[in-house]
Amino acid sequence: MNIWLGTIPIFLLATAGAVVLLQRRRRSGLTLLVVVNVAIMAGALALVTVALTAGPASAATEMATAPPTGSGGSALIAAAIAVAGSSIGASFAVAYTGSAALAAMSERPEIFGRAMVVVGLAEGIAIYGLIIAIILIGKA
Structure with missing residues (x-):
């Protein structure tokens, strides 16, 4: 338990x-x-x-003599940074384009479709980061 x-x-x-x-x-x-x-x-x-x-643990000396296992941890950290950065960038992009689209639609409601395409393109930034993370995890 x-x-x-x-x-x-x-x-x-x-x-x-x-x-x-x-x-x-x-x-x-x-x-x-x-x-x-x-x-x-x-x-x-x-x-x-x-x-x-505290000082280093006793297992640290054993880890120093062990052969390196690769760069899997670095790839996972890079994947996390890719997802986090693209998500933050997409959030800023959606915030600005969404507010501008709402302001434009309040004056001309017929541009709803074009405004949503721009907001959708801004959300694509997060998807690109997710694709990069999947590629990095696959190579880890």
Whole structure:
């Protein structure tokens, strides 16, 4: 069983306990919950600090002697960048062309078809990025 699924009952019990505590002792219960939250936050910050200042793991030396497995990870990162960049570019293009098309259609409703073609061409940018990502993943 996944560890995260196992913690769901614990979180539900903690939430129910917090609700009961706040109903019975409103002021002192709130103070207690704030103190518990601050303690959990301090523990999380300490854990992050230890993780960021830790040295390399012992498996890193074994990985250094292993032969390289290829550039599959780089191709996946490049595919993600291609999809993200093309999607962001398409969103800007659709935003500008869509607002201009709506403004033009409000004055002349008969140009609906031509305006939608321009918006569709702007959406094609995202499809091109997706095609590039598929090609890159295929080569990974």
